[in-house]
Amino acid sequence: MYIFLIGIIIMAYFMVIAKRMMSLIASFRVQSVFLFLATLFMAMKEKSPELYILAGLLLLLKVILIPNFLSNIVKKLKMNEGIGMFLNPLFSLLIAVFLTYLSYMFTTRIIAFKAEAQVISFAVSLSVTMIGLFIMIFRMKALSQVVGFLVMENGLFLAASALAGGMPFFVEIVIFMDVFVSVIIFGMFIYKINKLFTHIDVSKLNTLRR
Amino acid sequence: MAILPSIVKRPKTLGILNAVGYFLVLSGFSWFILKADLPVSFFKFFYIDALAAFFIFTIAVVTFAAALFSIDYIERDAAGLLISRNKARAYYTLFNLFSLSMFLVPMVTNLAMVWIAIEMTTLTSAFLVGFYNTKASIEAAWKYIIICSVGIIFALFGTIIFYYAASNVGVKSLNWLNMVSAGKGMDKNLIKIAFLFILVGYGTKAGLAPMHTWLPDAHSQAISPISALLSGVLLKTAVYAILRFAIITNKCVGINFSSKLFIIFALVSLGVSAGFIIIQKHMKRLLAYSSIEHVGVIFLGLGFGGAIGAYGALFHILNHAVTKSLMFFGAANIIKKYKKDNMNIIRGVVSSMPFTGIMFTLGMFALIGMPPFSIFFSEFLILMAGFGRGLYLASGLYLFFIVLIFGGILYHFSKVLFGDKPDDMKAAKEGLSVKMVFVFLFILMAVLGLAMPAFLNKIIISSIAIIEGV
Numbered sequence: 001m002y003i004f005l006i007g008i009i010i011m012a013y014f015m016v017i018a019k020r021m022m023s024l025i026a027s028f029r030v031q032s033v034f035l036f037l038a039t040l041f042m043a044m045k046e047k048s049p050e051l052y053i054l055a056g057l058l059l060l061l062k063v064i065l066i067p068n069f070l071s072n073i074v075k076k077l078k079m080n081e082g083i084g085m086f087l088n089p090l091f092s093l094l095i096a097v098f099l100t101y102l103s104y105m106f107t108t109r110i111i112a113f114k115a116e117a118q119v120i121s122f123a124v125s126l127s128v129t130m131i132g133l134f135i136m137i138f139r140m141k142a143l144s145q146v147v148g149f150l151v152m153e154n155g156l157f158l159a160a161s162a163l164a165g166g167m168p169f170f171v172e173i174v175i176f177m178d179v180f181v182s183v184i185i186f187g188m189f190i191y192k193i194n195k196l197f198t199h200i201d202v203s204k205l206n207t208l209r210r
Numbered sequence: 211m212a213i214l215p216s217i218v219k220r221p222k223t224l225g226i227l228n229a230v231g232y233f234l235v236l237s238g239f240s241w242f243i244l245k246a247d248l249p250v251s252f253f254k255f256f257y258i259d260a261l262a263a264f265f266i267f268t269i270a271v272v273t274f275a276a277a278l279f280s281i282d283y284i285e286r287d288a289a290g291l292l293i294s295r296n297k298a299r300a301y302y303t304l305f306n307l308f309s310l311s312m313f314l315v316p317m318v319t320n321l322a323m324v325w326i327a328i329e330m331t332t333l334t335s336a337f338l339v340g341f342y343n344t345k346a347s348i349e350a351a352w353k354y355i356i357i358c359s360v361g362i363i364f365a366l367f368g369t370i371i372f373y374y375a376a377s378n379v380g381v382k383s384l385n386w387l388n389m390v391s392a393g394k395g396m397d398k399n400l401i402k403i404a405f406l407f408i409l410v411g412y413g414t415k416a417g418l419a420p421m422h423t424w425l426p427d428a429h430s431q432a433i434s435p436i437s438a439l440l441s442g443v444l445l446k447t448a449v450y451a452i453l454r455f456a457i458i459t460n461k462c463v464g465i466n467f468s469s470k471l472f473i474i475f476a477l478v479s480l481g482v483s484a485g486f487i488i489i490q491k492h493m494k495r496l497l498a499y500s501s502i503e504h505v506g507v508i509f510l511g512l513g514f515g516g517a518i519g520a521y522g523a524l525f526h527i528l529n530h531a532v533t534k535s536l537m538f539f540g541a542a543n544i545i546k547k548y549k550k551d552n553m554n555i556i557r558g559v560v561s562s563m564p565f566t567g568i569m570f571t572l573g574m575f576a577l578i579g580m581p582p583f584s585i586f587f588s589e590f591l592i593l594m595a596g597f598g599r600g601l602y603l604a605s606g607l608y609l610f611f612i613v614l615i616f617g618g619i620l621y622h623f624s625k626v627l628f629g630d631k632p633d634d635m636k637a638a639k640e641g642l643s644v645k646m647v648f649v650f651l652f653i654l655m656a657v658l659g660l661a662m663p664a665f666l667n668k669i670i671i672s673s674i675a676i677i678e679g680v
Contacts, residue, residue, distance in 0.1 A: 142352065152363045163374040168384065178329050185355070
């Protein structure tokens with residue numbers, strides 16, 4: 001189990017230092033694979049069919065469909081310039097590690113957990129969520145904001161699993177569907193942005209001031 | 211409840227059918243409140259108590275008004291070739307999907323379903339914000355969906371922690387009723403943290419500063435009937451979600467925690483909006499900032515608490531929805547006629563569009579809180595609640611900001627309304643449906659100000675009982 005969690009957080013670090021769009025998406029894909037394996041492991045341990053279904057959905061949506069959808073967008077829009085960064089990779093990585101430290105402190109101090117696996121799971125999930133937020137804020141391309149959103153959602157899924165053994169099954173399914181639809185809609189808007197502005201650099205979206 | 215018109219072709223017929231549909235919804239629901247014995251629940255999925263009913267009523271009122279206004283507005287857009295016929299039909303489809311998702315929010319029991327419904331509102335309204343496909347509106351729509359998605363992720367996180375806290379005491383469900391009954395036993399620290407996430411997360415959607423940055427752009431760029439829906443109702447659905455969680459939190463850690471948080475965020479919102487209103491150039495943006503102000507007022511009422519504060523806040527929710535819709539519709543008419551949105555340039559509205567001008571003037575007075583209009587009373591109630599609790603600093607700041615905004619809006623809109631109209635502009639008349647909307651909203655504003663209808667009074671008082679946890 002630990003190996004999956006380590007995999008998840010390492011991929012988060014990879015995403016933070018990614019310089020090109022494709023490597024960002026690829027790292028996200030690998031992180032989702034680790035998340036899928038973690039869920040599968042829990043499903044086998046708890047022997048619950050619902051967790052199997054969730055793991056399957058994870059595989060389908062976050063490993064296959066969504067990253068493919070995003071890569072298609074990258075190919076269609078021919079984004080070769082790479083992700084604009086407000087903070088260079090090294091500094092970003094330092095911040096990511098710092099965020100991980102913060103989450104760990106938060107987890108151990110505030111929430112009283114019984115099992116050690118739970119502590120690490122929750123700490124990882126919290127750091128992944130915050131790193132996702134970091135990616136959303138500090139990267140200039142609209143598509144990277146979408147990836148950041150998805151990373152945050154990965155973190156949240158892990159948090160829910162760590163805390164409560166997952167939310168009620170029905171809820172998880174609907175959340176998945178919801179994330180999927182959101183990504184489609186984000187994609188549609190990215191097309192629109194590209195058509196109107198001929199770039200998807202959000203730092204240049206500043207016609208509306210005050 | 212949502213009528214999906216994909217069959218009818220002509221925008222005008224579509225609009226009329228749409229409006230009739232919403233009228234039926236509004237009257238049906240009002241009848242329901244009068245007769246039915248709340249709380250009502252069906253299929254264990256929907257649960258409508260007095261609090262929910264009040265919100266649904268507000269949503270019904272505003273969606274009806276917006277549907278009515280859309281008839282003329284969309285038709286003129288289509289005639290003026292600003293949008294194509296098909297786009298007009300798409301508008302009505304999106305309109306109905308959007309209002310369906312808004313209606314869902316107060317109707318469902320499960321707190322995760324509330325989350326999903328609110329997420330649905332963001333997704334459906336995104337297209338309505340970027341409707342005109344201009345650079346500015348697509349930028350606004352993108353900011354809107356990104357910032358609100360971050361917000362609801364925080365809210366989801368808070369929901370997860372609430373769920374965890376509840377399951378620790380044996381309540382493994384997100385059903386609101388169950389969670390309230392688990393109230394006292396849950397871990398206090400967990401709940402405090404969870405509530406903070408909920409407040410920041412849903413507060414983003416509600417327009418609380420400092421998470422409000424998407425609001426002026428989205429509300430000003432959206433197509434005008436939708437701006438009314440966004441400002442009037444969508445913000446309030448987020449308030450509803452926060453309220454439900456606050457009730458659980460209050461049960462667990464006492465009311466001071468949420469109270470303090472509400473007051474702080476509210477005062478920040480009031481301050482921020484006051485500042486931006488004074489330096490504002492564009493009508494719709496000014497109205498958007500005014501919405502931020504009024505959401506601040508609502509939270510101040512909830513924060514001050516007690517029966518008076520809660521009454522004021524709930525009453526204000528309805529009042530602001532009605533008044534702000536009227537203002538947005540008026541602004542829409544003005545912008546359509548003058549073809550620009552710059553308050554430094556537009557002059558003489560009362561002369562060139564007498565009906566709209568007068569309505570807009572009256573609406574302006576209502577919005578800034580003049581008696582005998584309804585907003586005066588709800589704002590005053592909240593002020594009384596503040597003094598009653600001895601929170602003189604907060605109440606003083608509240609008064610200060612309200613006065614600033616009073617002055618700011620009065621100054622800006624008077625410039626626009628009075629004076630001579632530009633020479634080349636002819637006075638014009640508005641369509642019948644548009645006049646109907648204004649009259650309808652105006653009557654609501656005046657009536658609610660002068661006398662409180664009995665059934666509304668009963669609902670609000672029952673809602674207060676729910677909020678206080680009786």
